Amino acid sequence: RKEVEQDPGPFNVPEGATVAFNCTYSNSASQSFFWYRQDCRKEPKLLMSVYSSGNEDGRFTAQLNRASQYISLLIRDSKLSDSATYLCVVSNTDKLIFGTGTRLQVFP
Amino acid sequence: EPEVTQTPSHQVTQMGQEVILRCVPISNHLYFYWYRQILGQKVEFLVSFYNNEISEKSEIFDDQFSVERPDGSNFTLKIRSTKLEDSAMYFCASSEVGTSMDEQFFGPGTRLTVL
Numbered sequence: 465r466k467e468v469e470q471d472p473g474p475f476n477v478p479e480g481a482t483v484a485f486n487c488t489y490s491n492s493a494s495q496s497f498f499w500y501r502q503d504c505r506k507e508p509k510l511l512m513s514v515y516s517s518g519n520e521d522g523r524f525t526a527q528l529n530r531a532s533q534y535i536s537l538l539i540r541d542s543k544l545s546d547s548a549t550y551l552c553v554v555s556n557t558d559k560l561i562f563g564t565g566t567r568l569q570v571f572p
Numbered sequence: 573e574p575e576v577t578q579t580p581s582h583q584v585t586q587m588g589q590e591v592i593l594r595c596v597p598i599s600n601h602l603y604f605y606w607y608r609q610i611l612g613q614k615v616e617f618l619v620s621f622y623n624n625e626i627s628e629k630s631e632i633f634d635d636q637f638s639v640e641r642p643d644g645s646n647f648t649l650k651i652r653s654t655k656l657e658d659s660a661m662y663f664c665a666s667s668e669v670g671t672s673m674d675e676q677f678f679g680p681g682t683r684l685t686v687l
C-alpha cells in the first residue's frame with residue numbers, strides 16, 4: 465500500500481466551481497498533515513497545514529479524519545490561478561512524505 | 573521575504589561523472605533537506621541534516637550520495653558517479669525547527685539531466 469494515496473485527476477472545473485480532493489495515508493503514527501501546491505516544473509509550496517479540528521483559509525478548507533486516515537481539501541469559488549497540482553503530505557518525523565498529487569485545471 | 577536559493581538551475585552531465593548541487597538555505601534555519609522528483613513522479617525525501625550530521629536518510633540516499641555544509645551558508649548534495657536514473661529535479665529545503673509540524677521552505681530546484 466502506498467504511504468500517501470491521491471487521485472491523480474485531472475479535475476477540470478469551470479471558474480467559480482467548488483472542487484474537493486481526497487487523500488489517504490497508511491501510517492497511523494503520522495503526526496502532521498499538509499496540503500502543498502506545485503505549479504508545473506516549480507517547487508512545492510505550502511498551502512495549508514491540516515488539523516484534526518479542520519481549518520479554513522479563505523476559499524480553502526482542510527479536514528483530517530485520523531480514525532479513517534483520510535485528509536481532504538475543499539476549494540470554493542475556483543479561480544483560474546488555482547490551476548496547479550495539489551500535493552497531500554504527511555510527516556511523523558522531520559521528513560515529508562508526498563502523495564503523487566492531484567492535478568486541477570480551472571477553465572474560463 | 574527570505575528564500576532558499578539553488579544553483580545551478582539546470583545541470584547536464586555524462587553518466588559516471590560527479591555532480592555537486594548547491595543550496596543556500598534561509599539564514600536562521602537550522603534544519604536542511606534534499607528531496608528529488610523524477611519527471612511525472614512524486615517528490616521523494618532523500619536526506620535531512622542538522623548540526624553537521626545526517627539526521628535521517630532514505631533508501632535512495634546510498635553510498636553515491638553525500639551532503640555537506642562546507643561553510644555557514646551553503647548546503648551541498650554530491651552525487652559521486654551519476655547514473656541515468658539520477659535524472660530528476662532536486663529540491664533543497666530548510667526549516668527553522670526540525671519538528672514534523674514545522675514548515676519546510678523549498679528552493680526552486682536544480683534539474684539534473686544525466687546523458
